[in-house]
Amino acid sequence: MSMVExxxxxxxxxxxxxxxxxxxxxLVRETPPxxxxxxxxxxxxxxxxxxxxxxxERIWKKTWQWACREDEIPNVGDYxxxxxxxxxxxxxxxxxxxxxAYWNSCLHRGRRLCDFNGKRAEEFRxxxxxxxxxxxxxxxxxxxxxxxxxxRDEVTRLPEARTGTWGGFVFINPDPDCESLEDFLGxxxxxxxxxGHDFAKRWAQVHVVADIACNWKVAQxxxxxxxxxxxxHPQMVRTPGDRASTGMRWDDFGNWMRNTPQLPTDKYxxxxxxxxxxxxxxxVVDQRWGFxxxxxxxxxxxxxxxxNEVIKNVIREYHRSVLGDAIDDYHDxxxxxxxxxxxxxxxxxxxxxxxxxxxFRPYKSDPNRSLMDVVLMAPWPEDRPRPPPAPPxxxxxxxxxxxxxxLGQLARIFQQDLAxxxxxxxxxxxxxxxxxILSDHNEAPVRHWHDLYNKAMGFENGDYxxxxxxx
Amino acid sequence: xxxxxxxxxxxxxxxAFKQMYEEIAEGIVKVTNPxxxxxVFQWNGKYLEGDLTQANLHMLxxxxxxxxxxxxxxxxxxxxxxxxRKSGWPAPYETIVDYQIGQW
Numbered sequence: 028m029s030m031v032e033x034x035x036x037x038x039x040x041x042x043x044x045x046x047x048x049x050x051x052x053x054l055v056r057e058t059p060p061x062x063x064x065x066x067x068x069x070x071x072x073x074x075x076x077x078x079x080x081x082x083x084e085r086i087w088k089k090t091w092q093w094a095c096r097e098d099e100i101p102n103v104g105d106y107x108x109x110x111x112x113x114x115x116x117x118x119x120x121x122x123x124x125x126x127x128a129y130w131n132s133c134l135h136r137g138r139r140l141c142d143f144n145g146k147r148a149e150e151f152r153x154x155x156x157x158x159x160x161x162x163x164x165x166x167x168x169x170x171x172x173x174x175x176x177x178x179r180d181e182v183t184r185l186p187e188a189r190t191g192t193w194g195g196f197v198f199i200n201p202d203p204d205c206e207s208l209e210d211f212l213g214x215x216x217x218x219x220x221x222x223g224h225d226f227a228k229r230w231a232q233v234h235v236v237a238d239i240a241c242n243w244k245v246a247q248x249x250x251x252x253x254x255x256x257x258x259x260h261p262q263m264v265r266t267p268g269d270r271a272s273t274g275m276r277w278d279d280f281g282n283w284m285r286n287t288p289q290l291p292t293d294k295y296x297x298x299x300x301x302x303x304x305x306x307x308x309x310x311v312v313d314q315r316w317g318f319x320x321x322x323x324x325x326x327x328x329x330x331x332x333x334x335n336e337v338i339k340n341v342i343r344e345y346h347r348s349v350l351g352d353a354i355d356d357y358h359d360x361x362x363x364x365x366x367x368x369x370x371x372x373x374x375x376x377x378x379x380x381x382x383x384x385x386x387f388r389p390y391k392s393d394p395n396r397s398l399m400d401v402v403l404m405a406p407w408p409e410d411r412p413r414p415p416p417a418p419p420x421x422x423x424x425x426x427x428x429x430x431x432x433x434l435g436q437l438a439r440i441f442q443q444d445l446a447x448x449x450x451x452x453x454x455x456x457x458x459x460x461x462x463x464i465l466s467d468h469n470e471a472p473v474r475h476w477h478d479l480y481n482k483a484m485g486f487e488n489g490d491y492x493x494x495x496x497x498x
Numbered sequence: 499x500x501x502x503x504x505x506x507x508x509x510x511x512x513x514a515f516k517q518m519y520e521e522i523a524e525g526i527v528k529v530t531n532p533x534x535x536x537x538v539f540q541w542n543g544k545y546l547e548g549d550l551t552q553a554n555l556h557m558l559x560x561x562x563x564x565x566x567x568x569x570x571x572x573x574x575x576x577x578x579x580x581x582x583r584k585s586g587w588p589a590p591y592e593t594i595v596d597y598q599i600g601q602w
Contacts, residue, residue, distance in 0.1 A: 230586060232577060232579070232586060232587075233577065258554075258556065259556050260556065260560075261512060261513075261514060261554055261556050261557055261560075262510060262512075262557070262560050264513050303513050303514040304513075305513055306513060310511070310513060315573065316572075316573050317571070317573065319506075319508040319509050319510055319561075320509040320510065320511065321506045321507055321508065321509045322506050341576075342575055342576070345575070345576045348579075349579050349581060380575060381574075381575060382574060382575065382577065383574065403574060403577055405577065405579055405586070407579075407581065407586070408581050411581050411582075412584075413586075414584060414585055414586035427564055429563065429564035429565075429566065430564075432566045432567050432569075432570035433570065433577075434570075434574065435566070435570050435571070435572040435573060435574050435577055436566070436571065436572065436573045436574065437573070437574040438566060438570075439559075439560065439563060439566065442559050442563045442564070443556045443559050443560060443563075446542070446543075446555055446556060446559050
């Protein structure tokens with residue numbers, strides 16, 4: 028037997044063993060189906076100012092939220108201006124192992140202290156009358172302090188938001204009495220790091236911010252469930268005769284929920300998948316990479332083989348070029364893209380080797396406008412210096428996400444989602460019915476999200492803002 | 499209509515409705531029904547001409563929506579990476595990515 032054949036046999040044997048490997052523990056971990064039943068949600072919350080104003084008080088001032096990445100502020104004094112609704116915070120590295128966040132408002136007359144992200148700051152000085160604080164938040168310079176008798180104690184420190192980190196993400200919570208980030212996230216870190224997908228080791232390769240003419244909840248709900256894929260992304264089809272494997276499971280972990288493919292190990296029954304069956308295996312590969320019929324597809328399914336196997340092998344071999352043979356430590360189930368996580372209130376990292384990460388934010392005080400961050404978190408070899416994270420490529424209002432080609436085919440997929448969102452916003456305002464209906468299984472994560480929303484907003488006993496407006 | 503010459507026009511089969519969607523000019527899509535009827539639409543869903551007067555908006559977007567530059571025609575899982583380059587992007591893409599980011 029030649030050396031080449033030896034190597035080929037060894038590789039085949041390893042691949043075979045890989046497929047027989049038990050499913051990853053974090054994916055086998057299952058929760059009972061989410062509270063059964065449909066849900067009716069009043070439409071008012073998607074466009075009325077009163078909801079936006081209450082969200083600022085009860086969500087954005089009270090909740091852990093992803094503000095930036097640690098590698099955006101690698102050096103002492105580096106800072107990011109994180110803005111959510113009409114609130115603004117300075118997130119600054121104050122020591123090699125310490126990150127602080129301050130309310131971005133001068134304690135004199137309230138001017139925003141920092142207007143842009145910055146590097147190696149030694150102070151935060153207000154551009155109105157010149158008061159300044161050190162980066163550790165202590166008062167540095169109270170210009171004309173003699174004129175403010177009896178007030179120095181009030182301005183000696185910038186008010187702080189709490190900070191925490193997970194997977195290289197910096198979170199803040201403006202509420203000084205909040206639970207710790209560790210308690211808030213629960214077992215989430217174990218699910219990623221335990222599965223060998225530590226975000227702290229990944230590179231933020233692409234960061235696009237789309238400005239969308241709809242409420243931030245409308246934009247987000249387009250990504251909370253996968254059912255819309257069947258109609259909004261009709262080019263996506265499942266392999267013939269493989270309906271069961273496209274079924275999905277929702278796991279509820281409190282402040283976060285997860286969508287995974289159904290596994291043979293599942294204890295709880297879920298409905299089979301709904302995706303349209305392709306007529307040929309090649310159609311599945313074509314849709315996966317966006318190949319069209321006027322081109323010779325660069326990837327072809329050999330006679331008698333299954334498209335899903337071809338896709339997994341292509342993805343595995345691609346990642347081998349980045350991670351080397353360490354890729355063989357990962358189960359085939361990691362090669363797909365069907366694992367999504369939704370962290371309350373607005374962060375969506377995917378699982379496995381999907382690079383997708385979304386965030387949805389209200390745009391300043393406008394309940395009819397939102398910002399959607401799309402970040403691609405790429406695996407990167409540990410023994411090579413990691414490139415700096417991509418700065419945000421901010422699209423202008425109404426600008427096509429197709430103008431962010433660094434997203435690749437994903438830009439075209441988002442064009443389909445964006446062909447819905449502004450029109451959902453218009454339709455919700457027009458709604459004579461006055462509410463939307465969320466389904467039992469396919470829209471369970473949207474119901475889960477609205478349950479958390481109702482709790483945060485004080486709507487456990489009914490949406491009193493909607494009731495007041497409908498009197 | 500502006501003829502598209504520099505890239506291959508896109509053509510997709512819509513499996514669920516057994517229809518063919520063909521880009522015939524920039525932003526213009528011809529749809530052929532299994533019964534032989536055809537219709538021409540703008541990529542945003544507006545009907546232009548033909549016996550077939552309705553089509554799937556999202557197939558129109560997919561077929562006739564703004565095209566990507568050829569260099570970026572990859573799927574997100576496989577977004578190119580070059581671990582040997584400081585930027586992380588392969589050389590052919592690097593300048594284009596810098597240009598894009600420089601716009602904001």
